[in-house]
Amino acid sequence: MVSKALVAASAKPIILSLLLSGENYGYRILQRVKLVSGGVLEWSEAMLYPVLHRLEADGFIRSKWRLSEEGRMRKYYLLTEAGARELEQEKAQWLSVHEALTRLWAPAENPD
Amino acid sequence: MFDLEAAIKKWKRELARSLVLEDGYRDELEAHLRDKIADLIGQGADLKEAFQEAVAAMGENEKIDSEFFKAHTTKGHGRPSWQPPRFMPALVWNYLKTAWRTIRRQRAYALIMIAGLSLGFGIFLFFFRFYDWARSVDTFHQDVDRIHCIVQTFPSADNRDDHLAFVPPPLPSALKDEIPEVEDTTRFYQAGRIIVTSGEQRFFENQVLCVDPNFLSFFNFPLLAGDRSALIDKPNSVVLTRSLAEKYFGREQPLGKVLTLNNQMDVTVSGIVMDWSELPSASSITFSMLLSLEAAESLFRLPDNWTVYNQTAFVRIAKNADPAALSVKLDAFVKKHYPRGAEGRSPRRMYFVPMRQIYYFAPHIRKYDSSNFMGYSIFLGMGCFFLLLVCLNYINLATARAMDRAREIGLRKVVGANRKQLIRQFLCESVLISFLALPPSFLVYKLISAAFMARLGIAFDLSLWSRASSVLALGLVPLLMGVLSGIYPAFVLSSFRPIQMLKSRAAKRSRRRAQKIMVVSQFAFCSIFLVLGFVWLKQTRHISRADLGYDRTGVLAIPLSAETNSELVSLQERFKNNSDVVVVSASGGLPGRWRTRMNVTPGAQVENPGWTMYAYGVDYGFFDLLRMNVSMGRSFSRAFVETNSFVINKSAAALFGWPEPIGKSINVGDKNGRIIGIMDDFQFDNVHNPMGPAVFYLEKDNLSFILVRAAFPESRTGLIEALRKNWSSIVPHIPFECVSLNDHFTDVYFTETKLVSEIISGIGGFAIFLSCLGLLALASYSIRTRTKEITVRKVFGASTSSILGMLGWDFLKFVFLSDLIALPIAYFVSRQILNSAYTVRTSIDAGILLLTAFLTFSAAVAAVAVQAQKAAVANPADSLRQD
Numbered sequence: 001m002v003s004k005a006l007v008a009a010s011a012k013p014i015i016l017s018l019l020l021s022g023e024n025y026g027y028r029i030l031q032r033v034k035l036v037s038g039g040v041l042e043w044s045e046a047m048l049y050p051v052l053h054r055l056e057a058d059g060f061i062r063s064k065w066r067l068s069e070e071g072r073m074r075k076y077y078l079l080t081e082a083g084a085r086e087l088e089q090e091k092a093q094w095l096s097v098h099e100a101l102t103r104l105w106a107p108a109e110n111p112d
Numbered sequence: 113m114f115d116l117e118a119a120i121k122k123w124k125r126e127l128a129r130s131l132v133l134e135d136g137y138r139d140e141l142e143a144h145l146r147d148k149i150a151d152l153i154g155q156g157a158d159l160k161e162a163f164q165e166a167v168a169a170m171g172e173n174e175k176i177d178s179e180f181f182k183a184h185t186t187k188g189h190g191r192p193s194w195q196p197p198r199f200m201p202a203l204v205w206n207y208l209k210t211a212w213r214t215i216r217r218q219r220a221y222a223l224i225m226i227a228g229l230s231l232g233f234g235i236f237l238f239f240f241r242f243y244d245w246a247r248s249v250d251t252f253h254q255d256v257d258r259i260h261c262i263v264q265t266f267p268s269a270d271n272r273d274d275h276l277a278f279v280p281p282p283l284p285s286a287l288k289d290e291i292p293e294v295e296d297t298t299r300f301y302q303a304g305r306i307i308v309t310s311g312e313q314r315f316f317e318n319q320v321l322c323v324d325p326n327f328l329s330f331f332n333f334p335l336l337a338g339d340r341s342a343l344i345d346k347p348n349s350v351v352l353t354r355s356l357a358e359k360y361f362g363r364e365q366p367l368g369k370v371l372t373l374n375n376q377m378d379v380t381v382s383g384i385v386m387d388w389s390e391l392p393s394a395s396s397i398t399f400s401m402l403l404s405l406e407a408a409e410s411l412f413r414l415p416d417n418w419t420v421y422n423q424t425a426f427v428r429i430a431k432n433a434d435p436a437a438l439s440v441k442l443d444a445f446v447k448k449h450y451p452r453g454a455e456g457r458s459p460r461r462m463y464f465v466p467m468r469q470i471y472y473f474a475p476h477i478r479k480y481d482s483s484n485f486m487g488y489s490i491f492l493g494m495g496c497f498f499l500l501l502v503c504l505n506y507i508n509l510a511t512a513r514a515m516d517r518a519r520e521i522g523l524r525k526v527v528g529a530n531r532k533q534l535i536r537q538f539l540c541e542s543v544l545i546s547f548l549a550l551p552p553s554f555l556v557y558k559l560i561s562a563a564f565m566a567r568l569g570i571a572f573d574l575s576l577w578s579r580a581s582s583v584l585a586l587g588l589v590p591l592l593m594g595v596l597s598g599i600y601p602a603f604v605l606s607s608f609r610p611i612q613m614l615k616s617r618a619a620k621r622s623r624r625r626a627q628k629i630m631v632v633s634q635f636a637f638c639s640i641f642l643v644l645g646f647v648w649l650k651q652t653r654h655i656s657r658a659d660l661g662y663d664r665t666g667v668l669a670i671p672l673s674a675e676t677n678s679e680l681v682s683l684q685e686r687f688k689n690n691s692d693v694v695v696v697s698a699s700g701g702l703p704g705r706w707r708t709r710m711n712v713t714p715g716a717q718v719e720n721p722g723w724t725m726y727a728y729g730v731d732y733g734f735f736d737l738l739r740m741n742v743s744m745g746r747s748f749s750r751a752f753v754e755t756n757s758f759v760i761n762k763s764a765a766a767l768f769g770w771p772e773p774i775g776k777s778i779n780v781g782d783k784n785g786r787i788i789g790i791m792d793d794f795q796f797d798n799v800h801n802p803m804g805p806a807v808f809y810l811e812k813d814n815l816s817f818i819l820v821r822a823a824f825p826e827s828r829t830g831l832i833e834a835l836r837k838n839w840s841s842i843v844p845h846i847p848f849e850c851v852s853l854n855d856h857f858t859d860v861y862f863t864e865t866k867l868v869s870e871i872i873s874g875i876g877g878f879a880i881f882l883s884c885l886g887l888l889a890l891a892s893y894s895i896r897t898r899t900k901e902i903t904v905r906k907v908f909g910a911s912t913s914s915i916l917g918m919l920g921w922d923f924l925k926f927v928f929l930s931d932l933i934a935l936p937i938a939y940f941v942s943r944q945i946l947n948s949a950y951t952v953r954t955s956i957d958a959g960i961l962l963l964t965a966f967l968t969f970s971a972a973v974a975a976v977a978v979q980a981q982k983a984a985v986a987n988p989a990d991s992l993r994q995d
Contacts, residue, residue, distance in 0.1 A: 025147075026143070027143070027147035045141075046171040046175050072146060073143065
């Protein structure tokens with residue numbers, strides 16, 4: 001399991017990354033996250049929507065109500081320009097953290 | 113059929129109650145829910161299951177709300193602003209204030225509650241402290257955990273082992289030499305009565321211990337003057353307790369003063385120790401004077417061999433001694449020193465008993481100072497029960513008052529109190545009341561302990577603050593009681609719905625049932641206490657009148673000492689010349705707690721190990737004097753040479769199994785002789801022990817009491833004066849004392865049994881009183897809520913008496929039910945206790961049970977009648993006019 005703090009911190013980049021490949025809706029996002037992480041990240045329903053709303057309020061994503069193929073109204077989310085830029089920044093930050101950790105954990109490369 | 117649309121609608125409506133959901137949010141969640149349901153159905157779930165699972169996954173409203181808050185807040189953590197903080201310090205003061213107001217507004221009820229609680233605490237504290245005191249026995253000795261008493265077991269007549277804490281004089285030193293685990297040993301011998309003379313003062317002293325020189329360094333009796341080596345240096349020195357030194361020397365410095373013992377030996381006072389009652393904790397060894405064993409040997413001509421068992425010995429074992437190995441070594445020790453066929457009786461086994469257990473917690477061992485008082489644990493249990501009763505009382509009253517507080521609770525809820533806060537507030541109230549009961553409970557405690565000590569004739573330190581355990585109990589018990597008695601009312605009161613409460617005063621019917629159960633159990637407890645108390649009272653009376661095989665009324669006993677033995681015959685002659693005296697005899701002990709035992713074997717059978725049985729040395733005329741019945745053969749008579757004659761009782765005869773026992777030869781101790789008579793069974797030992805086999809022999813040199821049967825038992829003061837004159841004309845240098853056998857008997861038996869009965873029935877009385885107070889309050893509340901009903905009944909023509917009957921029966925049926933439950937329980941419990949504690953026991957008859965039922969019933973009637981009467985005679989117009 002992933003710690004609560006890390007789940008909260010990673011929610012933003014993950015949602016933005018998922019929306020990079022096109023618009024999507026809440027239930028689907030939840031399913032994708034579960035699938036992509038191999039079941040390690042399991043978000044609760046109650047947590048996802050507040051985060052989405054927050055991102056929308058911050059201007060990183062937009063939403064619109066649309067009739068789905070099943071004939072039901074659904075709220076779709078899509079990435080904005082600002083969102084794409086935000087994602088780049090997030091990506092840089094996460095990668096640098098990742099790099100640092102990888103280096104630290106590599107066994108022989110860096111003896112000190 | 114499950115209607116999905118309806119279910120979703122309902123769910124959405126629930127969600128709408130949330131405060132934080134923005135526009136569209138609910139629709140979005142609904143869309144999510146539908147997606148999930150569709151998904152689950154695709155996986156094969158049925159409609160209802162799918163819905164339930166999806167809703168569960170969504171979580172409670174509360175959770176949705178707080179997640180929403182978290183995503184939006186600028187704070188990194190914390191509870192959402194609409195949820196109250198878990199702890200509000202500001203409210204604590206409010207809780208206290210409200211609690212105080214409630215108490216003041218309802219003074220009568222608070223008083224009843226506080227009275228009950230303080231009674232409960234006081235009683236509990238006393239039992240707790242008393243138990244603690246008994247537990248702490250001997251703790252003031254250093255290394256007390258390593259000090260053990262030597263106990264040996266012998267085969268006894270009834271096939272149970274006889275445990276004896278007396279050893280032959282040479283045994284302890286042999287033990288120390290042969291067993292390395294035994295670090296040190298010390299012995300003491302309880303001298304009977306010693307005449308102590310100092311100048312003009314001359315008294316008998318009973319509590320003289322003759323001890324090894326290392327006694328004072330082995331144990332840690334606090335020395336007030338002198339030094340611990342005093343007894344080692346000079347054998348002719350004595351150590352006195354402070355009060356004994358004051359008795360002889362007043363305010364003078366006692367050290368170096370000379371006392372004369374038995375008019376023949378001078379000893380010097382070399383040390384003063386603390387009195388028994390001043391010791392830091394209870395002590396199992398009690399004495400008023402310590403004399404060296406060396407001096408005692410010359411004074412009493414004590415035998416020193418392996419066949420007499422007259423000394424108590426303690427050992428200190430090494431720190432890391434292995435108990436198993438030690439017990440193997442002790443077995444080997446017994447085998448070595450008591451080879452088969454050795455003279456005298458041989459122990460079967462030897463073992464060590466921790467000093468702290470021997471006194472109060474090992475009643476089966478015959479020991480130096482016998483305390484068979486087993487009440488400690490029972491009392492503690494009763495104290496706990498009483499506390500429980502007090503709790504029940506509180507709960508009853510508090511829930512009964514619920515209706516009065518319904519409006520208050522409703523209003524609190526309306527202005528925003530949640531259930532947890534209300535529960536906290538009610539708990540605060542009960543804990544406060546509980547602590548308010550603490551100061552009066554000290555008074556109860558003091559009164560009870562004063563009464564108790566006066567009854568037992570002892571004084572010891574029962575200060576509450578001297579031990580950590582009692583201080584802890586003082587803090588914890590009220591807290592626990594407060595929570596225990598407050599928790600149920602708190603839950604009940606806080607569960608009221610504000611609308612109902614503000615709208616009407618209707619009491620919830622369902623609550624009534626719990627209340628009924630509690631009233632019933634409360635009265636059941638009372639009945640049990642009462643029955644136990646009555647049974648004990650009856651038992652006390654029963655023992656005092658029981659036929660123990662002899663007649664003790666009108667018998668006076670005058671203690672003898674070694675010096676009077678030569679004058680015994682002339683003393684008896686002189687006594688006999690008094691016109692008021694019927695018979696004069698003498699004996700080696702006094703019935704009541706007389707338990708000298710010897711090994712008895714049939715004379716002819718060498719291989720028979722024999723039995724340990726009561727062996728009593730008596731003078732001519734003993735059986736006549738006590739009006740004991742010799743049913744076969746004859747008693748001791750001056751017409752015969754009786755040096756080798758024995759009289760046995762029927763149990764002993766049955767044990768030997770001879771069809772014609774008269775004239776048969778038996779060995780008693782090392783004396784061989786013939787049986788000359790058989791008498792009915794009797795009980796000279798205390799009533800906790802079974803009537804056992806016994807043998808009498810004629811004693812010449814070692815008699816302890818002259819017994820006198822008075823013609824007129826009522827006017828014995830004149831007789832005692834006459835006897836005193838006779839006494840001082842023959843042996844003026846020896847103090848004269850006189851006790852009546854009946855008083856002695858009362859001392860031995862009744863201090864304990866009577867005490868137990870008084871305490872139990874006292875508690876029963878308190879319990880009834882308390883329960884009636886509770887019932888009174890309950891009745892007044894219940895009747896007040898039924899005022900309208902009563903009015904309507906009256907309007908429709910019910911008579912006062914029929915209403916009275918109806919209201920009374922409403923309560924009395926509970927008391928009836930509780931008696932129905934409690935009486936059988938009480939019957940079986942008391943029968944069990946009687947069977948295990950006494951061999952002479954009373955029957956538990958229907959009278960006791962009926963009396964208990966009557967008492968509880970009439971107490972309840974008295975409590976309810978007043979209230980019911982008031983309601984029944986009230987004018988209906990008065991209560992109807994209110995609406």
